[in-house]
Amino acid sequence: MVVAPLLRLRQPGLRGIGSTLYRSRPCPVESHICSQISQIAGQKAQCFSTSLSRWQSETLDRTRNIGIIAHIDAGKTTTTERMLFYSGFTRRIGDVDEGSTVTDFLPAERARGITIQSAAITFHWPPGDGAGSQPATQDPSAPKSAVSHTVNLIDTPGHADFTFEVMRSLRILDGAVCILDGVAGVEAQTEQVWRQASKYQIPRVIYVNKLDRDGAAFGRTVREVSSRLAVYPAVCQIPWFEGGNGAFVGVADAVNLQGLKWKAGEDGRTVKMMNLEQLDVEEHDLAQELRRARIALVELLSDQDEAIVEKFFECDEDHLAVPPMDIIDSLRRCVLDQSSRIVPVFAGASFRNMGVQPLLDAVVNLLPSPPEAPDPEVSIGGVKGGLRRLLSGDLIVEQDEKAPAPAKGKKKKKTALQADPKDAISKLQSCALAFKVVNDAKRGVLVYVRVYSGSLDRNSLLFNTNLHLSERAPRLLKMYANDAVEVDSIPAGHIGVVVGLKHARTGDTLLSYAGNKPTPPEPLTRLQLRPIDVPPPVFFTSVEPHSLSEEKRMHETLGLLLREDPSLHVSVDEESGQTLLSGMGELHLEIARDRLINDHKAKASMGRIEIGYRESGLGVSAAITKIFDKEVAGRRSKAGCTAIVEPISGEDISEAADEDTLLAETIEGNQIIIRAPGLQVDRSPRNDEETSPLLPPGLDPAALRAALQNGALAALARGPQFTFPMHNTRVTLTINLAEHLFGNETTTSALSGAARQATTAALRDLLAGSGTVMMEPVMDVIISVDEASLGSVVHDISSSRGGHILSLNEDAALSATDASESTAAEDSLPPIDPNRIYAPPDPFETSSVGVEMPVSSSRPRTITAKVPLKEMVGYLKHLRSLTAGRGTFVMSVDRFENMSAPRQKAVLAELRGGF
The missing domain is CATH 2.40.30.10 (Translation factors)
Incomplete structure (x- = not known):
């Protein structure tokens, strides 16, 4: 009785005898059973869908997409290796110096000991199988780090040449860990990647590394964070130096009011935990400083978070009585709210296996999950x-x-x-x-x-x-x-x-x-x-195949490199035919060469930059007439032409022409004027075709113009004295219809040859008279430096490099690069109040040590100048040495300028090998 209706329900769309009979007389019992089955099936489907959606939501909530950003050699890869080891992903700790790290797997990375390309890796913290193996509910009083989370980590480069690699990784992150060198403090590249992270509104925490080294100053680094990065550092941990000024042995946690001590020489898995009372007995000064850190942390959070203020009053205004979980929740709210400008600061020494586990807890507890991240x-x-x-x-x-x-x-x-x-x-x-x-x-x-x-x-x-x-x-x-x-x-x-x-x-x-x-x-x-702007290249070099048969393979390989790294650019110099590869710096191009030759096995070589000099006349030549009379392809060809060559400036170039002018066109800085007095040109109204009864058969005005223009361009491609292409030169070609045209013997090839011979002869006449001069490309250069380095950079440009300073202003943002981009929101923020910054005293700190850098000296400035290209080759390395690594620049070709006699002599001596 029940089976038949079920069979009919399974095939509601069938057409046939059975289906017609069943549908003709519906049964009341059957309808009731079917409705009950439909309700049950719908409830189960809805329950399954709800469970699946809840499971996906919980899985996503227990996911962290984070990146490691920092200046070069701050310890990014070393910290990443410890994270992988403590999470159980690896069984041994890799060493950057040995080339045994997991994330630096390229041969060039292991050979140099630096990160070149960002590496993505997934692990779970705390160790486990990730969010999928966890119970559906979690104790709300426990921190998020009590449950295993999936962490997708990206280790980024720190060298300034690979800024674009950091940029393209940053925009897909939900949070970031900024690592600082406890000795060097806030360095140049740190400021750049910090601005880039601010552009994408990425929540961050700061980890002060290398506190085991001599000269490490945690307090000074915290003060630099406030002055250079323009944020309020929330000190969550302070370093534990044995006896107050001895070896670094651990950290004191201001959130949980406890000390974490690691034993020197071990792998860091065993941590000794001590509460505040135990610290009072063993390290009394550290315990007192920990209390001050807790008070400062609660006070800082109270300025931005009303919930922590209410909890503070509930605890009878006792800073030490505020529960750690409430402080963690408040920190998380402030980190997710970018307007608070509060960034948690942690301490450690990754190479000595100290402080990494609390940092992982902070990543899980404080940084956002994908649904909590800012809307892309x-x-x-x-x-x-x-x-x-x-x-x-x-x-x-x-x-x-x-x-x-x-x-x-x-x-x-x-x-x-x-x-x-x-x-x-x-x-x-x-x-x-x-x-x-x-x-x-x-x-x-x-x-x-x-x-x-x-x-x-x-x-x-x-x-x-x-x-x-x-x-x-x-x-x-x-x-x-x-x-x-x-x-x-x-x-x-x-x-x-x-x-x-x-x-x-x-x-x-x-x-x-x-x-x-x-x-x-x-x-x-x-x-x-999230479209990305590729920064312009600032360094160029040539790439040449070993043979013509290898040229196609070389260009295919360069195409692969460009697809991998859009900050590389490939162009072909029209004058020399060279393939030019441009990038962000010398190391950037050196790595590109290694990958081109060693990884992709391309048979090519890279040379130093070749500057395209030009040549220009200093006077006006005489009118030179040449008759081209040769046999071309078995046919006699004969034509004539008169040429006059004279120098012009960019302002003198004019397209105005009289009725005898057939062409007046400017090509690559040179002007070509073709005149044919007495030539009548008839234009067809239907298709604009030009004809002339005065021209030989098979020759029209358009072909005449093209032939003479090609001949003049061929002659201008090689100067009479220095063999460089001519620039700022006007060539006037005149065709005498009676003297320069010879009927059927006048062809386009003959006209082109006559124009080339006449122009070349006029250039030689110019050399014999007023002579010629070399021209060099002058670049528009925009340099971004801080106030402290402004004087040395201006002096170097104006005196050592022969440049001209056009302007100095305080607009730090380079329009063509994100490296020093500052958002309008950041510019409108009020300055950081130094009185609200808490920083623990450093061992051996004196009045001259640990003093924060004045804000005025770190204020960015922009220099606009015009500098010869030759002086800009390799300038990036020199600029970084002048500005302690904080200077950046972009440049583009402005124009060619005549060179002075001493400079021309020096350049010619260098080109001929007389260094």
Whole structure:
């Protein structure tokens, strides 16, 4: 009785005898049973969907996407190795000096002991199987670090030449750990990456490393954090020096009011914990300083968080009685709220295996999960907004409202574009950002992606909104530095790798859409996720293949390098034919050469920069007439031409012409004027074709102009004295119809040869008379330095390098680079009050040690100058030495200028090898 209705329900759409009979007489009992079954099935489906959604939400809440940022040699890779060891990911601690680290796996990285490209790695803290193995509920009174979390960590480079590598990694992070050298304090590259992190509103914590070294000053570093980074340091730990001024043995925790002591020489797994009463007995001065640190921490948080103020009053205004969990919650709220400008500060010595476990706890407790991170910026058709607004459909509606009204007759297209944009968003399966491309020798091209919404599944069709093409994702990987595990999908909030994409580049936005359509609906095709501006190159070098047969292979390899690193640029010098590779610095190009030759096995070599000098006349030549009379391809060719050569300046170039002028055009700084007195030109009204009855058969005015112009350009490509191309030169070519044209013998090749011979002869006549002079490229240079280094940089530019200072101002932001970009919000913030900064005293601190740098001396300044290109070769290294590594610059070609006689003599001697 029950089976038949179930069978009928399974096939509701069938057409046939059975289905017709069953539908003709519905049974009341059958209907009641079916309704009950439908209710049960719907409840189970809803329960399963709710459970799945809750599990995904909890998994995402227990995920941290963090990066390690710092100046070079601050200890980023060393700290990362300890994190991997304590989490159980590795069984031994890698050493940077030995080249045995997990994240520095490139041969060039291990040879130099520095990080060149960022590495992504996943581990769990506290050690476990991640969020999936944890119970559904957690004790609200326990910190988040009591439960295992999945940590996706990215170790970034610290060298200034690899600033772009840091930039493209920062924008996909939810939080960051900024590591400072306890001896050097806040260094140059730290300030740059800090500004970049502020641009993307990334919550951060600070870890002061290397406190075991002589000269380490934790207090001075904390004061520099406030003055140089313009934030309020919330000191959560203070260093524990044995006896007050002895060896560094641990840290005192101001949040939990306890001391953590590590035994020297061990791997750091065993930590001795002491409460405040025990510290009073063993280290009384440290216990007293810990109380002052706790008071300062609560006072600082009270200025920004009302909840901690209420808790403070509940504890009878006793700073020490405030529960640690309330302080952790308050710190987390302040870290997530960028306007508070409060950044927690921790202490340790990673190389001595001290302080890393509390830092990992801080990462889990204080840094945001993907849902808590700031809404990533997206843009559609020039309209910018948050990704969450896009997914809700508000951004699309706003974009449609701002779109201009279409012209008449295009109402149908407007209706198609505006047909329920929220419906288009609802079918968006995933949205991901390709933030890095790596060419792996074994796996091929690996595209690192951060998934922002939905789930990126294997074999899904990905639409590239930058290139407007679709590619299928055949394989997905979860990367563990150089090792990988294949997965079926990458959920939202996670970082993974797509293998097999042939066109995706750094910065591309990838979308997958329901139905596997090759192209999503119109608004989505213009979606851009956090677009990145590539900084301009400041250093150039030439790349030459060993033979012509290797040239194609070399250009293919350079294409791979450009896809991996968009901060590299490749161009071809039209004069010399050289392939020029430009990058962010000498080390940057040195690494590119190593990868080109050693990794990709390209048979090529890189030389030093070749500067394209020019040559210009100093007077006017006589009118030189030449007759070209030769046999070309078995046919006699004869034509004549008269040429006059004279120098011009950029202001003198004019396109004005009289009725006898056939052409007046400026090409690459030279002006070519072609005159043909008495030539009649007839123009067809239908197709604008030009004819002339005075020209020989088969020759029209357009061919005449092209032939004479090509001949003049060929002659100007080589100067008469220095063999450099001519510049700022005007060539006037005159055709006498009676004397220079010879009927059928006059061809385009003959005219071109006559123009070249006449122009070359005029250049030689110019050399015999007034002579010529060398010209050199002069660059527009914008240099960003701090106030303390301004004088030395200005003196170096104006005296040592022969440059001209145009302006000095206080606008620090270079328009072409993010390295020193400062947001308007940062500029409007009030200055940091030094009286609110707590910093513990440093061992052996005197009145001259630990004094914070005045704000005026660290104020950024911008120098605008014009400098010869020759003096700018290798300038980046010199600028960093003048500015303690804090100077940056961008430059572009302005114009060519005549060289003075002494400078011309010196350059010629260098070119000829007379150093």
